[in-house]
Amino acid sequence: MRTKPLLLILPLLSLVLQTLAQNASPVNGMVKDSTGRPIAAASVTIVNASGAGVHFTKTDANGAFDCKIPSPGDGLSLKVTALGFRPFIQTISSGRSPFLVTLSPLPTALAEVTVKSKTGIQASGDTLNYRVAAFKDKNDRVIGDLIARLPGIEVDEKGTISYNGKRISNVYIDGENLLNGRYGIATNNVPVDAVEQVQVLERDQPVKVLSGYVPADNVSLNLRLSAKARATTINTGEAGAGNDVYLLSFSNLILQQRVKSINYVKSNNAGSNLQRETADLGVSSANGATPPPQPHAYLSMTGDNLPAVDENYYLRNTDHAVNANALFKLPAEWALRLNLSALDLKRRYQFSQSVQYFLPQGDTIGYHESQFNTDRHREWQVQAQFEKNSTGAFVKSSTQLKIPSATERGDAWQNGQFMQQRLPFRQQGAGNETQIVKALGGKHLLQYNSVLQYDHVEENLYILPGLHENLVNDSVDFLQLGQRVRTEQVYVHQYTAFRIRRGRMVWSFSAGGNYERNHLRSGLQVTDSAGKLTSAGDRFSNNVTFENLGLFASANATWMLPRGVIVAEAKPAMHFIGYGLQGESGARRQEYFLLNPTLEFRKNLGRYGELQIRYGGQTSFGHVNDIYPGTILVNYRQFNANAAPLPKTGVHSAMGRFSFRKPIQMMFWQITVSAEQTRQNFLQAYTVDSGITRITAMNYDNRQSKYSAGGNYSKYIFALSLQLSAAAKGSLQTGNMWYNGDISPFHSHQFSLSMALQKKLPFGAKISVSGEAGKQEYRLQPRKGFAAPNITESVKAKAEWQQQLTGRLSITPAYQFTSYHPSGQSGIRQHFLDVQARFAVLKWKSTFELSGINLLGQEKYRQIVTTANQLSILEMPLRGRTLMVKYFFGF
Incomplete structure (x- = not known):
């Protein structure tokens, strides 16, 4: 039926x-x-x-x-x-x-080769996949904790990631570029459990339509998410409190196919630098796009030297941050990306510094200074980007608004003289970058790039009471100095390229121009004892307008080898530069023609090796900050001025690199050698007198050379369950120095060797040990007299023992050691001990942590910095013993 x-x-x-x-x-x-x-x-x-x-x-x-x-x-x-x-x-x-x-053929025949390893690594052509489950540790919270331990990958103290000695460009999330080079937001906020694989893209070409036309040399990471992470919203939080410290944070992540966002609110005074999390760490060739020049800061209060230890030992901060990042996938392969960052940072710095100059005539000049400063920094940054990235066309328009401001206040002592300082800073910046690439058919491409940028900066430095009377006020006492600087900068870059592919050959022709206009106004004002404000004179005044119009073209021939590429390129350019100086009736105008050639050869050798050789010649010119004639008071111990022609710097560089990797054996190594010849038409002339330094750019045929070599090695030894890595680098540099009217050649040698190992032990233990030893040697060769070499030897070491006491309880003591030993000086040695104990509450999806920082009670950190004729000893107070209870949760 x-x-x-x-x-x-x-x-x-x-x-x-x-x-x-x-x-x-x-x-x-x-x-x-x-x-x-x-x-x-x-x-x-x-x-x-x-x-x-x-x-x-x-x-x-x-x-x-x-x-x-x-x-x-x-x-x-x-x-x-x-x-x-x-x-x-x-x-x-x-x-x-x-x-x-x-x-059309692929550039390399290796794209379909897949190598699998039972230990958690899989290689498929130019993509290397690390399986997170094979490398995850019970104490890992965010994906950055795991990335730092992956074989072949290194992460420095700033969070910059390198793969086999090469810095990465971006960190993608499921193939989407949510953050550009600010990938610290991802590595510090994406939970490790949300990631299934960490993929290394060794030849990443983010613009699809340029694939096969522009040989990619970028390395990027892709975080391939788990199915659960794509289907749910991830919320994580952290709260902690201790003796005079606190920490609060909350993060919200949406990682779906059509919408991705990472948003967080954070606040702490425990030495965690929230500004670093939003720093741009990526490096990219940018496919012809030219980043605009950044505004130059003329004034300062503090030195540039910072301790070479973890910031949580010395950074006295109160940081607040709000960060929102969203990517929306739209129809027809369009995407909208929004990035918002707001920072409110308060920092308290206290340090002292002893500086000695060893002059060619045999004289020694020194000074001692101490500072106690408070820096309040606020910054708003908004970026919106529309993008279409398909195999037939690429369109991107990115608009950015940046509004930073800061106010620094502090007390300073130099050779016993007391002074108060204040430095307010304001900046407004806006810009747009547009890039269009269109496939025309018949293997032709048309590309257009545009960059527009505007910046306005205001700086004011006030020093009370008056100082340097003999230099600024005819030896008459006065109450206060006030240095004012105003700069305005406009930058326009336009570029069009036409690319043709014929078999293995790709021909590219481009033309364009850029225009840069800078206006600098500065003046030094003196407040006398009666409170009257007057100018320090014309020699401390600037009103300079600088313009640089560049017209350029390029011809590029790229030969796609079966397993490599050969690139030959010339970028002829004509620069029309003009600037007017205060007190001169007419403007100075100069014209320059440049060729700027580039040659590059890359070739895969065997299945695992790659050879890269590159030569380039590049000439650049100075900006308004290099040609102002009026003296500027940079800080209470430094005056700057220029008496040189427009600075011109020509650099010829050559580099050779051989990299090798065997993923299935977890072995990675590379060797890089480079040489660089630089020729400049100026030299910085220093006049040092006790605690005052005057720097003037002088007309001089200045030639410098630098040679360097380095390499790194990473290997997992299966028989010992041991991961070993090592790196070595050395350099030789020659040049000239001009101090107190004497020009002296110098040469320097620098060498460093670092090693690290991680080993899993029985009974739930793991040990990590790392160390670095370095030696710096500077030799001044004065034309008269003799100068002893400056030699400094340094050693840094860190050891960590992680003990898993139970399935939910672990304890991790960590020890750090630093040592500096300069020639003719007693050595400086310092020791640090930290401890962490964690207890996981599985039902609550949370963890309790008790952390102790600087348990040995190290009160001060001392560090030695040397140059060819200078020895500087930095001393900074450290946080005392700090205990904190933290609670991590997620839902």
Whole structure:
């Protein structure tokens, strides 16, 4: 009885299928390579708008294919793929049968090679996959904790990530660029449990349409998320309190396919620097885009030297941060990205510094200074970006608004003389970057880049009571000095390129121009004992307008080798530079022609090695901060002025690098050697008199050389369950120095060796040990007299023992040691001990932590910095013993 309905349905279904077959549309054609040879067994798929396959077939021995589909309609596309070739996609409505499909070869034949390792690493062509579950530790909270331990990857104290000695450009989240180079936001906030794989993209070309036209040399990371992370909203928080310290944070993450966002609110006074989390750490060739020059800061209060230890030992801060980042995937492969950052930072610095100058004539000049400063820094930064990134076109328009401000106040003592300082700072900056790349058909590309940037900066330095009477006030006592600086900067860059691909050759031709205009106004004001404000004179005044119009072109020939690339490029440019100085009737104008050649060779050697050789010549010019004639009081111990022509710097550099990796054996190593020759038409002339330094840029044929070599090695030794890494680097530099009227050549040698190991031990323990030893030697070669060399030896070491007492309880003591030993001076040695204890509450998805910092009670940190003729000893008070109870939670 049940078969009767079925017997009635089958004829009806047959009739429907016949009708559909009669109304089906034929889709057929030929598939060939770039030389015209047919490609057999190529996969031909008809896909709908969502990417799902509607019909599938393969080409025959002659490269032909034939299939029938229902009425084409909108949204159906023809997709052709073959091993060793780039995929081909074309909407069916935009063409008629027969389709003539030409597949272009991939730049490397390794793209389809997959190497798997049972230990958690998988290599597929230029992509290296680290399985998070194989490397995760119970104490890992965010993905940055795990990345720092991956074989072949190094993370420095600033959070900058390198792979096999090469800095990465971006950290993507499921292939999406949410953060650009500010990837510290991801590594410090994405939970480790939300990531399934950490992928290294060794030749990352973020612009799809440029693939095959511009050889990629960027390295990026991609965080491949788990299915659970894509389906849920992730909320995490942290709260902590201790003796005079606190910490609060809350993060919200949405990591879905169409919407991704990372948002957080954080606050602490425990030495955690929230400004570093939003720093731009990425490095990229930018595919022709030119970043605008950043405004130059003329005034300062503190020195640049900071302790070479963890910031939580010395940073006395109160940091508040709000950060919001969102990426919305729109129809037709468009995307909208919004990034908002707000910082409110309060820092208290206290340090003392003893400086000695060893002059060529045999004289020694020194001074001692101490400062206690408070810095209040606020910053708003907003960026909005529209982007379309498809195989046929790339469009990006990014607009940024940046409004930082700061006020520094403090007390200073120099050689016993007391003074008070105040330095307010204001800046307004806005800019837009637009990039358009369009495939024209016939293997032609048209590219357009535009950069527009405007910045306005105001700086004011006030010093009370008056000082340097003999220099600024005819030796008459006065009450206060006030240095004012106003700068305004406009930058415009326009660039158009046309690219043609013929077989393995890619030809690129471009033309464009950039325009830079800077206006500097400065003056020094004196407040006498009666409170009257007067100018210190014209020699302390500047009113300079600087303009640089550059017209440039380029010709590039790129030969795509089967497993490498050869690039030859010339960038001829004509610069028209003019600037007017206060007191001069006419403007100074100069014209320069430059060639700026580049040669590069990259080649895969065997399955695991790569050789890279690069030569480049580049000439750059100074800006308004290099040509102002009026003296500026930079800080209470330094005056700057310039008596040189427009600075011109020509650099010729050569680099060779060989990298090798065997992922299945977890072995990575690379060696890099480089040489750099620099020629400048100026030299900084220093006049040192006790605690006062006057710096003037002087006309001089200044030539410098630098040679460096380095390498690193990383290996996991399976028999010992031991991960070992080592790095070595050395450099030799020669140049000239001008102190107190005497020009002296110098040369310096620097060498450092570092090692680190991690080993899992029985009974739930793990030990990590790292250390670095370095030696710096500076030798001054005065024309008269003799100068002893400055030699400093330094050692840094860190050891950490992590003991898992139970499944939920662990304790981790950590020890750090630093040592500095300069020639002719007693050495400086310092010791630090920290402890962390963690207890996990599984039902609450949370963890309690008790941390102790600086348990040995180290009160001061001392550090030695040397140059060819200078010895500086920095001393800074440290936080005392700090205990804090923290609570981490997630939901």
